[in-house]
Amino acid sequence: MYILAICAGFALFAVLMATGLLEDGSKPAYISYSEFMGMAEDGAVTGVTLRDGARFEFTDAEGAVWETDNPRNPLFKEALLTMGIAVEEDKSSSDLMSTVVTLLFFGFIFFFAIRMMNRNGGNKVMAMDVKDAAESGGTGIGFDDIAGNEEAKDSVTDVVDYIKDPGKFARYGARMPRGVIFYGPPGTGKTLMAKAVAGEAGVKFFAVSGSDFVQMYVGVGASRVRALFKKARESGRAVIFIDEIDALAKKRAAVPSGGTDERDQTLNALLTEMSGFTANDGIVVIAATNRLDTLDEALLRPGRFDRQVEIGLPDLNSRERILRLHSKNKPLADTIDIPGLARQTVYFSGAMLENLMNEAAITAARKGQGQICGEDVDEAYYSIVAGKAKKDRSAIRENERRVTAYHEAGHALAAKIRCPENTVAKVTIIPSTRGAGGFCLNIPPDKLFFTKTELESQVIVSLAGRAAEELVCGFDNITTGASGDLIQASNLTRDIIIKYGMSKSAGLAPADEDECRREQAGLLEQLYDEAKNLLGANEEALKRVANALLLKETISEGELDGLVAGRY
Numbered sequence: 012m013y014i015l016a017i018c019a020g021f022a023l024f025a026v027l028m029a030t031g032l033l034e035d036g037s038k039p040a041y042i043s044y045s046e047f048m049g050m051a052e053d054g055a056v057t058g059v060t061l062r063d064g065a066r067f068e069f070t071d072a073e074g075a076v077w078e079t080d081n082p083r084n085p086l087f088k089e090a091l092l093t094m095g096i097a098v099e100e101d102k103s104s105s106d107l108m109s110t111v112v113t114l115l116f117f118g119f120i121f122f123f124a125i126r127m128m129n130r131n132g133g134n135k136v137m138a139m140d141v142k143d144a145a146e147s148g149g150t151g152i153g154f155d156d157i158a159g160n161e162e163a164k165d166s167v168t169d170v171v172d173y174i175k176d177p178g179k180f181a182r183y184g185a186r187m188p189r190g191v192i193f194y195g196p197p198g199t200g201k202t203l204m205a206k207a208v209a210g211e212a213g214v215k216f217f218a219v220s221g222s223d224f225v226q227m228y229v230g231v232g233a234s235r236v237r238a239l240f241k242k243a244r245e246s247g248r249a250v251i252f253i254d255e256i257d258a259l260a261k262k263r264a265a266v267p268s269g270g271t272d273e274r275d276q277t278l279n280a281l282l283t284e285m286s287g288f289t290a291n292d293g294i295v296v297i298a299a300t301n302r303l304d305t306l307d308e309a310l311l312r313p314g315r316f317d318r319q320v321e322i323g324l325p326d327l328n329s330r331e332r333i334l335r336l337h338s339k340n341k342p343l344a345d346t347i348d349i350p351g352l353a354r355q356t357v358y359f360s361g362a363m364l365e366n367l368m369n370e371a372a373i374t375a376a377r378k379g380q381g382q383i384c385g386e387d388v389d390e391a392y393y394s395i396v397a398g399k400a401k402k403d404r405s406a407i408r409e410n411e412r413r414v415t416a417y418h419e420a421g422h423a424l425a426a427k428i429r430c431p432e433n434t435v436a437k438v439t440i441i442p443s444t445r446g447a448g449g450f451c452l453n454i455p456p457d458k459l460f461f462t463k464t465e466l467e468s469q470v471i472v473s474l475a476g477r478a479a480e481e482l483v484c485g486f487d488n489i490t491t492g493a494s495g496d497l498i499q500a501s502n503l504t505r506d507i508i509i510k511y512g513m514s515k516s517a518g519l520a521p522a523d524e525d526e527c528r529r530e531q532a533g534l535l536e537q538l539y540d541e542a543k544n545l546l547g548a549n550e551e552a553l554k555r556v557a558n559a560l561l562l563k564e565t566i567s568e569g570e571l572d573g574l575v576a577g578r579y
């Protein structure tokens with residue numbers, strides 16, 4: 012309220028000054044502009060004082076001062092001068108006005124800046140979105156709500172015990188971690204795990220994002236940190252969760268110039284608050300990041316975030332458990348093969364799996380058929396991996412369908428021959444809304460390592476679409492449809508040479524950029540030739556698959572196997 016009053020006072024003062032109401036002295040008498048002109052033409056005006064306002068003043072031959080309407084015409088001054096009238100320009104009121112406005116402007120900025128900087132540790136975390144559990148009984152989420160991630164659960168069980176009974180650990184002289192970092196790819200359940208720690212311990216959960224602390228004004232982030240910890244302390248034992256910690260704790264070199272002061276101050280405030288915990292506090296800070304290696308080492312020193320827990324992508328068993336967990340409240344048809352779906356979802360995160368079941372439920376609800384059936388799950392699955400199927404396909408020309416059919420058949424056949432462990436779940440020439448002409452869903456097996464031959468086979472599968480186009484339509488008719496495949500092939504060949512050091516001639520740690528490029532170009536060429544040879548040697552099978560695609564638009568793995576083996 013009092014800010015409003017101050018602002019209103021300033022504004023009123025400015026208006027009064029500008030309108031001249033605060034000026035001393037009586038105002039001159041008014042006469043009309045036409046009367047003024049008459050007097051000027053009669054030589055009865057001796058001087059005029061022009062100003063920016065709606066009126067101006069003039070002096071008559073007897074020395075009396077009058078005022079009249081200002082025509083605000085750029086030629087007015089010249090006209091007066093040619094009539095022999097002395098003209099004086101008075102900028103004082105507009106100067107005053109602009110000074111007042113400027114003062115007001117800077118006054119406001121200064122006022123708000125001071126206000127922001129001084130609010131260190133008020134009751135609220137300044138305008139920051141702190142999502143805390145409403146009940147002191149915790150988040151209502153426990154370890155049972157997390158499928159898989161068993162190692163991570165094990166790593167935080169003692170943290171839960173510590174929050175529940177900090178004294179127990181203090182009696183043994185054990186120093187519990189004040190901070191825990193969860194790291195892993197997006198959507199793997201880091202936030203969920205942090206909530207479960209608070210839920211299991213039955214304490215409040217304060218969630219903020221690292222980016223909330225990084226502000227334009229130096230000192231604001233640090234104040235926010237202090238306010239957050241104050242709030243957590245007030246509620247006794249608690250879990251403070253800082254998502255995207257890298258926003259405020261990136262390694263120095265990784266931070267672009269500018270803004271480092273603010274970041275440093277915020278980080279220091281965080282470390283100071285953490286070092287202020289005593290053994291019996293029962294407050295634990297959990298931070299999450301997608302990349303542990305980008306964090307400032309200062310954060311990871313003992314006594315700070317000295318426990319780091321990886322939360323990775325789920326393996327086959329975990330995927331099955333996550334799918335089952337998120338199917339619990341849904342009317343799933345008995346025919347849905349959850350283990351099969353888990354096999355198809357290599358590299359899916361927990362969030363993607365949850366999204367898959369949710370999308371399937373939405374599709375089923377829209378149809379109103381009472382149950383979620385295989386078709387709904389399939390539709391959701393393909394829309395997640397490839398985008399939604401384009402409904403209107405009337406504009407696609409026959410020649411484009413044919414090229415697409417051979418392109419996809421090329422990928423499918425190469426995958427079947429070179430990567431027998433892969434699942435080719437579906438091949439289609441139905442374009443997707445994401446712009447693909449069609450796709451061949453080629454899923455690698457869950458494996459810890461890949462051999463050089465396996466990696467090269469993956470490159471061959473990527474290049475086989477373009478190879479099929481060239482084989483069937485000729486080099487002059489190859490299309491732009493292979494652009495995504497070429498990026499994939501190029502990235503993988505680069506990894507083979509540089510990341511995995513698998514090139515004999517370039518060696519284990521190739522450093523010369525030019526040599527790497529030559530090596531990569533050579534490998535791509537060699538693998539492209541292999542793709543062409545493979546398809547050339549199996550041209551009949553390629554034709555069978557392409558023709559089936561032209562006829563049916565989509566074929567399943569079973570049909571593909573039959574076509575490759577020559578059974579259909």
Ligand code: ATP
Pocket residue numbers: 156157158159160196197198199200201202203204254299301333336360361362363365
């Ligand atoms: P980000 O790095 O993008 O912030 P995150 O790792 O914090 O993501 P969460 O936000 O915790 O991921 O996960 C999103 C959702 O995915 C959860 O709310 C949950 O529905 C689901 N989920 C993720 N992992 C699991 C899991 N292991 N078990 C059950 N559900 C999971």
